[in-house]
Amino acid sequence: MKAAILKSAKQPLEIEETPQPQPATGQFLLRVRACGVCRTDLHIVEGELPPRKEDLIPGHQIVGDIVEGATAELPLGTRVGVSWIGGIDGTCPYCRRGLENLCDAPTFTGYTVNGGYAEYAVARSDFVFKLPSELDDLHAAPLLCAGIIGFRSLRVAGIEPGDRVGLFGFGASAHLAIAVLRSWKCEVYVSTRGASHRRLAGALGAVWVGTETDKPPVELDRAVTFAPSGDVVIAALSSLRKGGVVAINAIHLDRMPEFDYDRLLWGERQIRSVANMTRADARDFLKIAADIRLQPKVTVFSLDQANDALAAVKNDAIDGAAVIVP
């Protein structure tokens, strides 16, 4: 099969022929229909996350058909999604507490095991999600990490219907989260760099849009930051009312700046990180996405253009999400 392979960090992916993977017991072999490109893929390829596997095929927003390993529940040909959390040990203290997103020994798709920048991929059969027919391949792919983790961020931020919510950064994840927030009748304030991202935020129903340094004109109940920047976290924190929460949707931050506790955190304001996702987050979000007919904005790349897709994400060169179609 053809695949895009990371041979060494900070080098471009090599697009080449490689043996088709063999599913083990409890795994499906999937024919990949589409694979979304996530900012985390970029952190892996650029070596900001330590390498965990040699000759890695990245990609953890896989839409694929089951071609081997079918079960009674998920028969041959079923269209499923695979996300970042590719498995858990099920035995660690976090799994036993029902916090599978914090598992001590997780499998991460496209990081600790091969992912979906390829014609075929294997996935644990208990970590795939049947995709609702309302969501086509291209539009389902970006939902599988950006969408699910964006949705988890809303949960971690404790957002209630009608809240005033700030979104700081407006890439793949935020442009999906705003649709969920609007269905919850929230007022959404967007601070982001890039004029095209600001236009998109306005078009998707933000009540206020500003640059990354502009402060929303009201105090926010909740905020979610999407940029890998500690300065943005501080901007979000300084926009909160007392008791407000900032959820950081980033697996990596450049640094966390020093800040004034008395002015910014006192008053029971909270900063929380958002780590991974649970299968319940995935199922709940995919149901909402189908109900509200969520249509992410996508730009399609071929497998041969995998490096261009990563560059587009890195440079914020496209609105919405990049999707590779092998």
Ligand SMILES: [Zn+2]
């Ligand atoms: Zn565990």
Ligand SMILES: [Zn+2]
């Ligand atoms: Zn991701």
